[in-house]
Amino acid sequence: MKYSNTIDTISTIIDSHGFESTFVSYNFPIKIATATNQNLRSTTDTGVVQQGIASAIGGNKSIVFTEQLQAHDATLKRLTRSFCVIITTTPPPIVFPTIFTRQLSDLPEDVNTAALVSSKSLIPVVIYLGTTALFDYTNETTTSSSHERVSLPPWEQALDKPVTQATLSDAQALAHETLSTILPKWVDGILGNEIVSHSSSEGSFVRFITPHAISDTCQLINDKISAGRVIDKDEEYLSALLYPFNLRQRMTTFHLKNNDNNRSYLCPGCPFIEISESVGENNSIYTNVNCPEAIRFFNLNTVSLGEFSSLASTSKDPSSMVFVDHLHNYSSADKHLLAAGGIVFLNTVGDSSKSFKVFSPSALKSVKRQTSALLFPYSCHNIPANKSKKIISKKCKCTANGEEPTCIINTGCPALVLQDGKVTTFSDICVGCSGCKISCPYGAIQ
Amino acid sequence: MNYKIDIYGFNQALLDECFNILIEEVTASNYQVTTYGRMPHGFAAPYSLTLLLHGSNSKNVTNVLLDFDNSAKDHNYDIVLTPKALALDIETHQNHYWCVLSALLQSLHDTSSAFLTGYLLDKGRSGELEYIKKFNSSFNVTMALQQGTIATRDN
Numbered sequence: 001m002k003y004s005n006t007i008d009t010i011s012t013i014i015d016s017h018g019f020e021s022t023f024v025s026y027n028f029p030i031k032i033a034t035a036t037n038q039n040l041r042s043t044t045d046t047g048v049v050q051q052g053i054a055s056a057i058g059g060n061k062s063i064v065f066t067e068q069l070q071a072h073d074a075t076l077k078r079l080t081r082s083f084c085v086i087i088t089t090t091p092p093p094i095v096f097p098t099i100f101t102r103q104l105s106d107l108p109e110d111v112n113t114a115a116l117v118s119s120k121s122l123i124p125v126v127i128y129l130g131t132t133a134l135f136d137y138t139n140e141t142t143t144s145s146s147h148e149r150v151s152l153p154p155w156e157q158a159l160d161k162p163v164t165q166a167t168l169s170d171a172q173a174l175a176h177e178t179l180s181t182i183l184p185k186w187v188d189g190i191l192g193n194e195i196v197s198h199s200s201s202e203g204s205f206v207r208f209i210t211p212h213a214i215s216d217t218c219q220l221i222n223d224k225i226s227a228g229r230v231i232d233k234d235e236e237y238l239s240a241l242l243y244p245f246n247l248r249q250r251m252t253t254f255h256l257k258n259n260d261n262n263r264s265y266l267c268p269g270c271p272f273i274e275i276s277e278s279v280g281e282n283n284s285i286y287t288n289v290n291c292p293e294a295i296r297f298f299n300l301n302t303v304s305l306g307e308f309s310s311l312a313s314t315s316k317d318p319s320s321m322v323f324v325d326h327l328h329n330y331s332s333a334d335k336h337l338l339a340a341g342g343i344v345f346l347n348t349v350g351d352s353s354k355s356f357k358v359f360s361p362s363a364l365k366s367v368k369r370q371t372s373a374l375l376f377p378y379s380c381h382n383i384p385a386n387k388s389k390k391i392i393s394k395k396c397k398c399t400a401n402g403e404e405p406t407c408i409i410n411t412g413c414p415a416l417v418l419q420d421g422k423v424t425t426f427s428d429i430c431v432g433c434s435g436c437k438i439s440c441p442y443g444a445i446q
Numbered sequence: 447m448n449y450k451i452d453i454y455g456f457n458q459a460l461l462d463e464c465f466n467i468l469i470e471e472v473t474a475s476n477y478q479v480t481t482y483g484r485m486p487h488g489f490a491a492p493y494s495l496t497l498l499l500h501g502s503n504s505k506n507v508t509n510v511l512l513d514f515d516n517s518a519k520d521h522n523y524d525i526v527l528t529p530k531a532l533a534l535d536i537e538t539h540q541n542h543y544w545c546v547l548s549a550l551l552q553s554l555h556d557t558s559s560a561f562l563t564g565y566l567l568d569k570g571r572s573g574e575l576e577y578i579k580k581f582n583s584s585f586n587v588t589m590a591l592q593q594g595t596i597a598t599r600d601n
Contacts, residue, residue, distance in 0.1 A: 002466060003462075003465060003466050003469055004462070005458065005461075005462055005465075005493075006483065007458070008462075029485055029486050029487075029488075030486060031489065089485070104483065131483075131484070131485045132482045132483050132484070133483055134483055134484070134485040134486065135483040135484055135485070135486055135493050135494065135495055136481055136482070136483030136495060137462075137465055137469075137481055137483075137495070261452075261518050261519055261520045262454070262487060262491060262492060262494070262517060262518065262519065263517050263518070263519055265488075265490045265491055265492070265517070266488075266490055267488065267489050267490040268490065270490075291488050292487045292488060293487050293488035293490065293491055294488070380489075414456060414490050417536050417538075418536075419535055419536060419537065419538070420535060424538065426538055427538075428538075
């Protein structure tokens with residue numbers, strides 16, 4: 001009996017369900033790879049859901065992996081010809097019918113259910129993958145795919161027309177009805193009056209919610225539940241949903257000891273290493289890149305470009321402020337936001353950069369940042385694999401002097417390790433980004 | 447006889463292998479197993495999950511840290527099994543994973559490393575077996591447990 005992890009389980013699901021288009025946002029916390037699906041596309045968070053829905057409207061079986069669903073993603077212009085399943089990891093705003101998957105063993109069956117419901121109701125269905133399922137093991141990866149459309153709903157003729165509110169409401173009602181027949185009604189499954197979000201074997205959480213029936217579900221939760229033990233992220237979601245009922249006071253939050261217990265490790269070739277070196281300690285870096293490791297490591301401030309522009313325009317010294325984000329999140333229409341402060345865009349190789357002026361990374365220090373946007377040719381998902389770096393042991397003096405190695409402290413790179421009291425590089429991991437070379441004060445890395 | 451094991455590791459492929467052997471071993475010893483995964487922090491962050499082993503009705507739980515790559519900061523556990531605590535170097539060929547797993551199997555009640563040895567023998571991985579033998583001859587886990595050298599919990 002072989003157990004497989006979340007990454008392998010998801011890959012098996014994508015292959016076995018025959019998804020024709022797979023969209024993965026850059027910020028989705030786990031790497032998605034498939035054996036057979038050739039149409040896997042990585043893209044930015046902005047627009048990934050819209051791309052998936054558009055693909056489903058065109059008749060492709062689509063699956064979307066996104067870190068967070070935005071409220072504006074709910075704008076559905078047409079009904080989907082084929083099914084569309086959206087998998088998200090942050091408690092979402094309920095814009096589409098949403099299934100809550102608490103354990104990895106439930107995921108294959110839940111994807112099946114979501115595909116069936118989406119196929120019947122012609123609208124996308126969301127799966128919220130809980131924190132405990134994001135890196136877990138299961139021995140259940142196979143599922144019978146029974147999502148072929150048997151009969152079309154009465155609003156089938158509306159497929160080629162812009163969707164109306166009445167049709168959408170009918171579709172939501174059908175989705176709710178179908179989900180109710182397949183999944184257990186969560187209120188009946190609760191042991192006693194308690195809601196437990198971190199294990200389906202010990203209690204129950206909300207199994208599904210449709211926008212159609214939010215108020216009814218909230219009322220039921222309020223009437224039925226007197227106490228609860230929930231994981232911090234679920235608690236955020238529940239308290240937002242149940243704000244009018246003041247349920248928060250009845251909840252005990254269960255913290256998973258992960259946030260503080262890991263040392264920080266940046267990806268090999270993290271563009272923030274070179275950017276922070278160039279910017280210097282006296283300047284503050286703002287970013288919209290949602291990387292918890294980089295935010296912790298470099299003490300970054302998270303803002304959007306619009307917010308940064310406002311901050312920089314009111315600041316006394318905008319030249320000390322630098323904003324970093326992926327170029328793909330912007331178009332030439334956003335040029336008016338580049339008014340003040342320094343802006344660095346991370347670019348992917350092959351992407352057009354005509355809208356913005358281009359500078360080489362070595363020129364980062366010398367550029368007048370007040371007026372210009374920089375284009376940095378490294379992106380989180382486009383780290384070039386150069387020749388692995390070598391360490392000249394004669395020049396490597398930190399460890400010889402009995403100090404902590406500067407390269408390891410400054411870069412947090414997992415490719416650098418201390419072995420037998422000497423710093424060495426894992427050639428398997430090292431991508432030759434030169435981050436350690438920049439930070440070594442003795443020039444020992446070449 | 448109840449254990450809560452926090453597992454951390456970078457190498458996903460080796461972690462998968464170790465997890466499967468560990469599960470096989472503890473289920474053969476009739477422990478009831480529950481897993482809680484954890485959300486990875488970033489692409490280079492270590493994978494981590496918690497394993498609950500139920501072996502008795504008692505409410506006492508022994509907290510174990512199984513950290514394959516010295517990546518956890520907090521060592522406030524009943525038993526700490528890391529390459530550093532076991533006097534192992536983090537090797538580029540990553541054989542230390544097998545030694546840390548072997549140390550865990552020696553630390554738990556009613557488990558043995560029979561499945562681990564059998565698995566490596568079946569796969570013909572003599573290098574790893576030699577490494578484990580070398581580790582076992584240089585480091586006595588049972589003795590270290592008795593003396594408290596791999597238990598650093600602040601009681």
